[in-house]
Amino acid sequence: MKRLFAGGLAAVLFVISAAGIYLTFYGTYDVVLPQNELQQKIDAKLPHVTKNGVTVSKVQLDLSNDKIGFDVDASITKLGAEYALSSQTKGTLVYDNTKGEFFFLPDKLKLNDVKIGGTSVVGKVGQLLGKLKDPNKASPAQQEVRAAAEGMVQNFIQEASHKVMLSIPVYKLPDNFKGNVTNMLLKSVEVKNGNIIAHLSLAKYSKMVIVYIVMLIAAAVITTALILRPNLGR
Numbered sequence: 001m002k003r004l005f006a007g008g009l010a011a012v013l014f015v016i017s018a019a020g021i022y023l024t025f026y027g028t029y030d031v032v033l034p035q036n037e038l039q040q041k042i043d044a045k046l047p048h049v050t051k052n053g054v055t056v057s058k059v060q061l062d063l064s065n066d067k068i069g070f071d072v073d074a075s076i077t078k079l080g081a082e083y084a085l086s087s088q089t090k091g092t093l094v095y096d097n098t099k100g101e102f103f104f105l106p107d108k109l110k111l112n113d114v115k116i117g118g119t120s121v122v123g124k125v126g127q128l129l130g131k132l133k134d135p136n137k138a139s140p141a142q143q144e145v146r147a148a149a150e151g152m153v154q155n156f157i158q159e160a161s162h163k164v165m166l167s168i169p170v171y172k173l174p175d176n177f178k179g180n181v182t183n184m185l186l187k188s189v190e191v192k193n194g195n196i197i198a199h200l201s202l203a204k205y206s207k208m209v210i211v212y213i214v215m216l217i218a219a220a221v222i223t224t225a226l227i228l229r230p231n232l233g234r
Contacts, residue, residue, distance in 0.1 A: 011219075016215060028187060028199050028200060028201050029184070029199075029200045029201075030197055030198070030199055030200070031102070031171065031173075031197070031198040031200065032195050032196075032197050033093075033102070033170065033171055033195060033196040033197070033198065034194065034195050035061055035063050035194045035195065035196075038061055038170050038171075038196065039060070039061050041168060041169070041170045041171070042059050042061065042168055042170065045164070045167070045168045046058065046059060046164075048164045048167070050159075050160045050163055050164070052076075052156060052159075052160070053076050053077065053078075054074055054075070054076045054156050054157055054159075054160035055074060055075050055076070056072065056073075056074045056157075056160055056161060056164045057073050057074060057075065058071065058072065058073035058074075059071075059072055059161075059164070059165070060072075063191050063194055063195075063196065066190075066191040066192060067090065067191055068090060068091040068092065068093065068104070068189075068191060068196065069088065069089070069090050069091065070088065070089050070090075070091050070104075070106055071086075071087075071088055072085075072086075072087045072088070072089060072106070072109060072157075072161055073085070073086050073087075074087075074157040074160060074161065076156050076157065081116055081117050082115075082116070082117055082118075083114065083115070083116055084114070084115040084116075084118075085109075085111065085113070085114050085115075085157050086111070086112040086113045086114075087109040087110055087111050087112055087157070088109070088110050088112060089106045089107050089108065089109045089110060089161070090106075090107045091104045091105060091106045091107060091165070092104070092105045092107070092189075093105075093186070093189045093196060093198060094186070095184070095185075095186035095198065095200070097184055097185065099169070099172070100172055100173035100184075101169035101171065101172045101173075102169065102170050102171040102172075102198065103165060103166050103168065103169060103170065104165045104166075104168070104170060105162070105165060105166065106161050106162060106165055108158065109157065109158050109161065171198075184200045184201065185200065185201050186198060186199075186200060186201075187199045187200060187201040
């Protein structure tokens with residue numbers, strides 16, 4: 001009877017410890033983030049003015065083609081003139097496990113247009129180059145004007161877009177995850193049917209691992225004793 005009890009105890013300890021270790025290192029939790037809800041979170045924080053004077057007025061989330069993209073409009077006033085930038089970029093969803101919050105991190109901006117005082121500089125330079133038989137043979141001065149027009153405010157607004165996006169938590173794990181968020185890592189992100197799906201993993205070491213390992217060792221000791229000593233507990 002005692003042998004049967006010992007065998008049952010070993011089996012229970014093994015199952016619990018194996019399941020616990022598996023869930024700790026491989027268990028996942030999926031967070032589904034609909035596009036409309038994410039956009040509402042972003043819109044609620046706009047327009048946003050940074051410390052260096054950049055006003056980010058628009059960040060439009062685009063999940064077409066199952067990718068994370070953004071249309072970004074921003075402006076800055078320098079030397080008495082207003083510089084406005086319209087751009088596009090891809091983005092990445094990041095997770096801050098110290099707060100249990102999700103943020104977007106934009107990639108490098110791709111300019112659509114740059115305006116100075118309401119006049120499209122990129123458009124005018126593009127028309128100028130378009131009149132040449134071979135735009136690639138534009139004079140160094142013309143190419144420099146275009147580069148300057150595109151790069152004049154890009155650095156300011158690139159930095160501003162990063163700061164703005166990282167200041168807007170688009171999702172926070174519910175209260176029932178309190179105490180577990182630090183043990184969660186963002187395993188992967190996918191975009192599907194207008195939703196962003198974040199796959200979280202409990203892959204970080206936790207104190208419970210020690211308990212599971214002790215249980216597993218106990219199960220191994222009991223099982224070994226039963227195998228090596230057939231008459232034990234009879």
